[in-house]
Amino acid sequence: MNENLKEIxxxxxxxxxxxxxKISVQEIxxxxxxxxxxxxxxxxxxRRDFGDNRVAVTTTEIHTIECSYNSRWEEIAEPFVAEAKSPEEECETNAADGLIDEEGNIHTFGWMLRRKKNRDCSFIPDDTTNHRCEIYKLRPLLCSTYPFYMEGLKLNTSECEGVGKEIGAQESYALAExxxxxxxxxxxxxxxxxxxxNGFETGENGKNIAESCLKxxxxxxxxxxxxxxxxIVRNI
Ligand code: SF4
Known part of the structure; x- marks a missing residue:
């Protein structure tokens, strides 16, 4: 991304x-x-089995969880990556998008909540009959507002079986806020x-180095x- 594009x-x-x-809370x-x-x-x-469960988190949200649970950054968050079928495919896509630098580092923008090996959120119990979030009171806004989100100044809805069920006016207002x-x-x-x-330098060898790390x-x-x-180093 050059400086011009960055400014735009x-x-x-x-x-x-x-x-x-300026959006009205009442309208939402x-x-x-x-x-x-x-x-x-x-x-x-x-849980990953039911679709894309990546939870984008802001820096402030990570700091809040870090302080309240005395956890390290890496225990909470990991690089926000595109959903890929395999790490090999992830490498391939990032190389094609020019996101691997000359030392083999993959560059990403922003963080998401860390996921387990099976790609479920790391804060949901392994027992699939237990649905209690372990950081419920401090869960990120993406979780507490799911399935609603704003994009291009408009309200959007993600797929969820709870959509269409009756909701009260007060609850709607609190959710809109x-x-x-x-x-x-x-x-x-x-x-x-x-x-x-500040950008980074790409190089012909970057993809080979990343593939060698992956091995x-x-x-x-x-x-x-x-x-x-x-x-950050991510074990695959
Ligand atoms: S609600 Fe809790 S367990 Fe579910 S994705 Fe959010 S942080 Fe993870």
């Missing part, structure tokens, strides 16, 4: 942020009320990420996020 993206995001701050609440929703506490959105809060925090986080981003059971990542860049 930041300008577009800042304009979106200004517009997002009315939409949620007419769509309807009730959480069935099935934990399907936390959280949905808008999340939208604004995510935009602010992304703007800061781009402002701190040894790991991949190196550089995550660009709102506080700068962070190099």
């Amino acid at each position: 993206l930041i300008c577009e995001l800042e304009a979106e942020l200004d517009a997002a701050k 609440a009315d939409e949620i009320y007419s769509i309807g929703f009730q959480c069935l506490i099935c934990s399907k959105c936390c 959280l949905v808008l809060k999340r939208y604004i925090l995510e935009l602010e986080d992304t703007i800061l990420t781009y402002k701190n981003y 040894q059971g790991y991949l190196n990542y550089v995550v660009h996020y709102s506080e700068g860049s962070y190099r």
